[in-house]
Amino acid sequence: MDMKAETTVMNGAESLVQTLVDAGIDTCFSNPGTSEMHFVAATDKIAGMRPILCLFEGVVTGAADGYGRMLRKPAASLLHLGPGLANGLANLHNARRAGTPMLNIVGDHATYHSQYDAPLNSDIVGFAQPVSAWIQRSANAEEVAGDAARAVSESLAGGGQIATLILPADTAWNESDGPASMPPVPERVTVSGARVDAVAAALMNGKKTVILISADALYGEALNNAGRIAQASGARLMCPTHPSRRQRGAGIVPIEPLPYFAEGIVAELERVEQLVLIGAKSPVSFFAYPGKPSWLTPEGCDTLTLAEREEDIEHALSDLADALGVGLATPPRAELQTTLPALSDKLDQFTLGQVIAHYLPENAIISDESNTSGIGPALSTLTAAPHDFLAVTGGSIGRGLPVATGAAVACPDRKVVCLHGDGGAMYTMQSLWTQAREELDVTTVIFASKSYAILNIEYDRVGVGAPGPNAFSQLDLRNPELDWVKIAHGMGVEASCATTLAEFSAQFEDAMNRKGPRLIEVLI
């Protein structure tokens, strides 16, 4: 027997895991099946990869989204053939819109087995295409490591995008040539001095201006520079309604989010003469409505783009601050201000929001999918302790719980607060089980409106009159009433229900003072 071979030969799956670990990818959200068993085995043979089991693939991809939003590097998502990928697609859609670095590993039948069209055979590339910036199916075990290294690099391109690597079972179990090292990440396009100067000049032309920032401009030094620039130029600093990751709260540059509804955006942008886009797109209506506009930039308003999302936003903002001579100025900062309401006050989203803002610990992460119940908490937390705020970027509900899960894995020393509507939470409630298993520090607040509350509003807005019984039956979540305390207990998460503000306040304060997963259902 060849001793050297015995000690050094890796199969394709092992070469893949070693390549990922070498590239700094040390976390894998996993929902495997038979065709991924060699990858699963490799997580024991190769040191340094932490697998985290999720009991549904929408949790896998949503958690990887939350993880990637916080760390700006991908976790691996391990998915079982086409249907496993399919179950993760909705949250991949959200991640694509968020510009999150993501790396999907999708197992497939052995290369020679596909021709037999066994029951699980499907068009994996077809499923992957609408959400992936890069797709590769490994041809053999020798190429797996190189494909994986390329996948990591591609996932980081342009600040973050989705790379999907399809791994036929035999490319995982056959002998490989060992790990590969990561090729350089494609460099982000540097914004030219001419573009910086043009924007700098425009900002000083006296026109009524909105600077709309998104992506990497929403946190860190880039946000500080955006604040300095807005302050120096007198422009209003705004961001999209649903940011991927936004820093907010005391000590952070304040940004006004665009409202959700088109008419709200139109009102906010009225008489604006100039729109400067930094990592953001021109505002459009979330949906179309009969007789309402889709394109929301006011007529006659000039639009200038400093940087596209994929370009080097951080440097562009630094250059622009320097061009305006404010690179060292103190940026505007929100001041800490929270007010605890009287505990005898009515329980509504505004009093709830005040309680949440008051007890929110420093450096928390809010994963928000509170939709119609979210205005109160969003307003109050603007001046709460500093925190990150992660929103539904692609409009596909059911990402709040898994994104919270992934963010908690990424940042184990930070409290994660998940604010969620009951309708959306039903999509990916399996997240709670992973939170319990991994003892993640997530407090979930379920706003139990007992309806698709947003759809009641939308039904009205599309102009079809009052809902009849059949329409009502498609918007209402009573009959039977969901009991989130029981659902959470069924998945091993401590839970309680609050029917008064005093109850909510006591439960939320308690949750903020302890670690570990916790759910509070609020009847609102």
Add this chain to the structure above:
Amino acid sequence: MDMKAETTVMNGAESLVQTLVDAGIDTCFSNPGTSEMHFVAATDKIAGMRPILCLFEGVVTGAADGYGRMLRKPAASLLHLGPGLANGLANLHNARRAGTPMLNIVGDHATYHSQYDAPLNSDIVGFAQPVSAWIQRSANAEEVAGDAARAVSESLAGGGQIATLILPADTAWNESDGPASMPPVPERVTVSGARVDAVAAALMNGKKTVILISADALYGEALNNAGRIAQASGARLMCPTHPSRRQRGAGIVPIEPLPYFAEGIVAELERVEQLVLIGAKSPVSFFAYPGKPSWLTPEGCDTLTLAEREEDIEHALSDLADALGVGLATPPRAELQTTLPALSDKLDQFTLGQVIAHYLPENAIISDESNTSGIGPALSTLTAAPHDFLAVTGGSIGRGLPVATGAAVACPDRKVVCLHGDGGAMYTMQSLWTQAREELDVTTVIFASKSYAILNIEYDRVGVGAPGPNAFSQLDLRNPELDWVKIAHGMGVEASCATTLAEFSAQFEDAMNRKGPRLIEVLI
């Protein structure tokens, strides 16, 4: 005001619903969003459409699959844009493999709105392609009704396939020309007399023969003819491991299913000289394994195809029975035989299976996703009261609960029994809520193995040794333990847990004697 217009003009959504109702499509499994609000409103304006809300799209499509398997006509599935369709794809994959007639209505942004690439914009056709036999995006309100009529017709082609109609919001809200009538369903190919004669001759040539039947050959008069033919020719009558819909039990022609694992199929087919395929494909391994075969027809075995799944199987079997002169013979029938075990016996899948078989009422429907716990119940129920048996056709877990839900909607006078592993049940447990809301007569038995039991077996089979801690963590569902009684209660379904055979027997007997949704968790 033009009185005629006031009373007769329909918008596109109304013309669509009226067209569906006129074509006999009277049930819609629904998970709508803003872009589908005009369809939702139309279910009140147009009489005859029953909307059934499901709190996740995997339930929508799985329920439509169960409904279509039983009634051989489609329900409508109402889905919200690309991500809503994406959440339903895994069960559409199963439905495609089942040959179920399915009709997806996928709302989309208004035609003029797509150019703005709002957050929910995505490549809906791309998502639909891997599972759909027919896809159409309506261009305007006038064409919606015609497109819908064509969609119904296409969904019925070849015995059943998936038609996806994409409905931009403005084609739903603009004025239409009213409903359209359904074009003729494309006729199924009639099997030629020459093919029938060739198979008839082969069946009498004295070779050791297996007749492998699937699809429409698995129930009704087609199954009787298959039984007559097997009996007359001495051939063995078999069916795939996971049939779409199969009649079994007392008074029904007995069929032997192919085993799940490749080596089991190889053993069963050893020395078979002739394989006759009727609506079935040649047997192949479900997965590939190192060193194990994928193609399972024995070497030297002749394969003859009487009819492909899409062809007219029923007539082909009738013609073949006549050609063999047995068209009026009494087909072989299973005899009723159930044995109640001693209640002090050990609780395992075999004693459980005996209890289930004993109490199963006549004409029940079993939706099976019991996987590793399913052998006992499958054996015992072979001679239970006659019933239909619906299996996981595409290998994508999480279809047992929704298929049971849809079957119960389709057949309100029949008891539905859903046998389900705990791992798979986590995927689409939202089905329980719809069962409670619609008061469906479904008894769900959860086999709580507390692990992905099949994967423990598969891990062993792929030859990677014993699972280490990381691998084990991806196969094991303990820590925390799922509590299905709490989960079911949280969604309004009566539930209990059985830890002994006596407990299970009492609970299952009680469930069979009452109507309405019920869940029994069995610790096995």
